[in-house]
Each structure stands twice: as structure tokens, then as C-alpha cells.
Amino acid sequence: MTTAKRDTYTPETLLSVAVGVFNERGYDGTSMEHLSRAAGISKSSIYHHVSGKEELLRRAVSRALDGLFAILDEEHARVGRPVDRLEHVVRRMVEVLIAELPYVTLLLRVRGNTEAERWALDRRRDFDHRVADLLRAAAEDGDVRGDVEVRLATRLVFGMINSIVEWYRPETRGASGREVADAVVRLVFAGLREE
Amino acid sequence: MTTAKRDTYTPETLLSVAVGVFNERGYDGTSMEHLSRAAGISKSSIYHHVSGKEELLRRAVSRALDGLFAILDEEHARVGRPVDRLEHVVRRMVEVLIAELPYVTLLLRVRGNTEAERWALDRRRDFDHRVADLLRAAAEDGDVRGDVEVRLATRLVFGMINSIVEWYRPETRGASGREVADAVVRLVFAGLREE
Structure with a gap:
């Protein structure tokens, strides 16, 4: 499942997950660990798409x-x-x-x-x-x-x-x-x- | 100074300090320790006035x-x-x-x-x-x-x-x-x- 998810992940779906987490926990209260858990992919997979949570906020x-x-x-x-x-x-x-x-x-x-x-x-x-x-x-x-x-x-x-x-x-x-x-x-x- | 402060503390001034802290940190994010530091009085002095942070919120x-x-x-x-x-x-x-x-x-x-x-x-x-x-x-x-x-x-x-x-x-x-x-x-x- 995790592999399938990772394969189909796009910057767009990652963004949509990140916004949900930011709105729920607050941007300051969100770590890469929270984003990784919510997206169901590893932190390094996230870094494959974006440079970090600042970039996700900007986008x-x-x-x-x-x-x-x-x-x-x-x-x-x-x-x-x-x-x-x-x-x-x-x-x-x-x-x-x-x-x-x-x-x-x-x-x-x-x-x-x-x-x-x-x-x-x-x-x-x-x-x-x-x-x-x-x-x-x-x-x-x-x-x-x-x-x-x-x-x-x-x-x-x-x-x-x-x-x-x-x-x-x-x-x-x-x-x-x-x-x-x-x-x-x-x-x-x-x-x-x-x- | 602390003694003077403690002597002049009333439930009213404590409430005013508590509301400031709740608004700044969020009610969930506020501990009795935060309230004690902001008010400049000990936790036990606060408990002398109120039963806890729930009572301060209610008031x-x-x-x-x-x-x-x-x-x-x-x-x-x-x-x-x-x-x-x-x-x-x-x-x-x-x-x-x-x-x-x-x-x-x-x-x-x-x-x-x-x-x-x-x-x-x-x-x-x-x-x-x-x-x-x-x-x-x-x-x-x-x-x-x-x-x-x-x-x-x-x-x-x-x-x-x-x-x-x-x-x-x-x-x-x-x-x-x-x-x-x-x-x-x-x-x-x-x-x-x-x-």
C-alpha cells in the first residue's frame, strides 16, 4: 500500500494533505514528522517533492x-x-x-x-x-x-x-x-x- | 516585590492576567505554571483564589x-x-x-x-x-x-x-x-x- 501511495503521489496531492495538517495543528505546530504521517509517505519522499514545510506553505x-x-x-x-x-x-x-x-x-x-x-x-x-x-x-x-x-x-x-x-x-x-x-x-x- | 504583589492580588487582577495568557497561548496550551509565571505569584497562591484554570476560564x-x-x-x-x-x-x-x-x-x-x-x-x-x-x-x-x-x-x-x-x-x-x-x-x- 505504501509503495502504491508513494508511486501515485504528486506535488498537488502532497500540498492538499499539508494544508489540511497546517489548518488543524497550526503551521508552527506542524513538523515534517506530522506531514509524513498524514501523507503516509516517508520524510525523504516528501523531500523528493519539496525543500521543506516552508515551501509547502508558500505553495x-x-x-x-x-x-x-x-x-x-x-x-x-x-x-x-x-x-x-x-x-x-x-x-x-x-x-x-x-x-x-x-x-x-x-x-x-x-x-x-x-x-x-x-x-x-x-x-x-x-x-x-x-x-x-x-x-x-x-x-x-x-x-x-x-x-x-x-x-x-x-x-x-x-x-x-x-x-x-x-x-x-x-x-x-x-x-x-x-x-x-x-x-x-x-x-x-x-x-x-x-x- | 513578590510579597507586595501577593498581598495586593485580587481574583479580579488574577483573572485579567489569566485572560491575557489564554489569548496569547491558547487555553489548551496554558498550564498553571504559565499562569504562575505571568502573575508573578506561586501556584499555591493561585489555588488560594481559584480551583484551577477551568474556573478562570469560566469566570x-x-x-x-x-x-x-x-x-x-x-x-x-x-x-x-x-x-x-x-x-x-x-x-x-x-x-x-x-x-x-x-x-x-x-x-x-x-x-x-x-x-x-x-x-x-x-x-x-x-x-x-x-x-x-x-x-x-x-x-x-x-x-x-x-x-x-x-x-x-x-x-x-x-x-x-x-x-x-x-x-x-x-x-x-x-x-x-x-x-x-x-x-x-x-x-x-x-x-x-x-x-
Whole structure:
């Protein structure tokens, strides 16, 4: 069995196992021994694929970050009024978060104790700033309310979106990714109260 | 110094030290030894005040929970249209979270590995249900939008509010508790978009 497993192991499946272990034990609390046991292959087999757990972290959070940054290149994020571009970005952030749930979960839990973690936090901060810029542009157009400070509004909207990783479970029947994205867009842009 | 400290120690100051250690190391990762070192008093002095770390956890999360449940007894949470009562509860939740920041932070990080933690999670769930009931009543009145499912809306609103513990720091100049509460109420009830 072990041999069969080893033969079919790809960097992709190893990454998926590693992300699960990182999310469960925390990145700091995960050793190569834990990864080896979870993957069912020897440590030296892991080193055949990657240089160590730092590389696995970089690959895993890159998958989340690349998905998020790709949103900003989509046509609806580039063309049109800032408020509509912002709405597109918020919707797609929820969709990417749900499509890449374990990877985004890991990204959001990174604490900055090692160089790879600090690199991830920096890229995450870059993304946050890009979204804040869009909100600022929409406020300057008078398309979003002026009585909530841009940085505070950005934090609260990110807070709502990021909290989805705490409860969304694809395997249980419940709201689909699309339904959650619709709900977030409605709440963030139009609010709860029926006028 | 140690003697002076021991003499002035009260259950209140011990609780405040313990909450700091729990939030930093995690409740599971905290031993009586850690608490003794952080408080600068011996373990037996701690046992003079409390039966152990479970009691400290219960007292700490009770302070957060009592603050939250007290909101529901306030006049504006009991009298009036459900949508207005809900708005009052949301505003006060943010204010209590900020006033009792370390205690609410601990409550939100509890994972349910011990009996005391499961008891805290149960009480937290009761509170969530009380707020969801208010949202449901407001939806039945037609005062909140009907196109976002009540449970999903509750989770997203709680997600936004609870995320405040991740970035709010009373010691740095920035938004006051009142400003954050205003921002949350505006976003949750009226949304970002200027009509």
C-alpha cells in the first residue's frame, strides 16, 4: 500500500494533505514528522517533492493569493464605475474563498513568525489595499456612503467575508457558494433594512 | 516585590492576567505554571483564589457572556419593532465587545475540548439564537429584506462584528468604540451603496 501511495503521489496531492495538517495543528505546530504521517509517505519522499514545510506553505498560500489577485484582472474589476467594480470584487472574493476554502483558511491563519509567513502577510496586505483603493474611488464618486471611514469599512467588509471560513463546510447541505456570495453582496451594498 | 504583589492580588487582577495568557497561548496550551509565571505569584497562591484554570476560564467567559446577555434585557432590546430592537442589539454588541475586548476575544477562541469550553460554546450559541430570533421576527414584519436567509444573514452579521477582535486595539489612536459601532450599524442596516 505504501509503495502504491508513494508511486501515485504528486506535488498537488502532497500540498492538499499539508494544508489540511497546517489548518488543524497550526503551521508552527506542524513538523515534517506530522506531514509524513498524514501523507503516509516517508520524510525523504516528501523531500523528493519539496525543500521543506516552508515551501509547502508558500505553495499553499500562493494558491489562495493567486486566486484572489486574479480577480483584480477580470474585466468587471477593471472596467466601469468603481462601485460596480467593487461589487464584482466582493462577489468574486466570496466565490474564490469557497472554491479554495482550505488554502484561503490557511492564508487567514498565517501569523508572521517566519519569513514565508511574513511574505504571505505582505501579499495579503497588498490585496487588501487594492480593494480599499477601489472603495476610496467609489466614495470619491459619491457612490458609496461618506459617513463610514474607508479603512474601517474595508476592515468590516473583509471581516464579514473572511468569517465564512469559520463555518462554511462544502460537504454539509446548506447555502451554495453562489448563495453565500449573493447574500454578502446584498448585505454589504444594500444592507438588511427594507426601506 | 513578590510579597507586595501577593498581598495586593485580587481574583479580579488574577483573572485579567489569566485572560491575557489564554489569548496569547491558547487555553489548551496554558498550564498553571504559565499562569504562575505571568502573575508573578506561586501556584499555591493561585489555588488560594481559584480551583484551577477551568474556573478562570469560566469566570473570564462569563464576564463576556454576562455583558452580551445583559443587552437583551435593555429596554430598547425589549420594546419596539423587532428591526429597531435588532439594531439596538447590534450596536450594543459592538460596544460590549470593545469594552470587554480580551474577555470576548477569549470567548470567540474557545474550541470545546473541555467541559468548561463546551459550556461556554453552549451559552454563546444561546445568545446567537436569541439574535437570530429577532432577525426572523423583523423579516416576518417585512422590515428586513426577505432575500437573504435568516441563518445566513445572522452568521454574516456576527462574522463582521466578531472580526473586530482581530484588529481593534484600544491603545492605538483610531476609531473609538462609538465610531466602530456606528459604522457597523450603518453597514449592516443600510449598506455601502449610496442610492
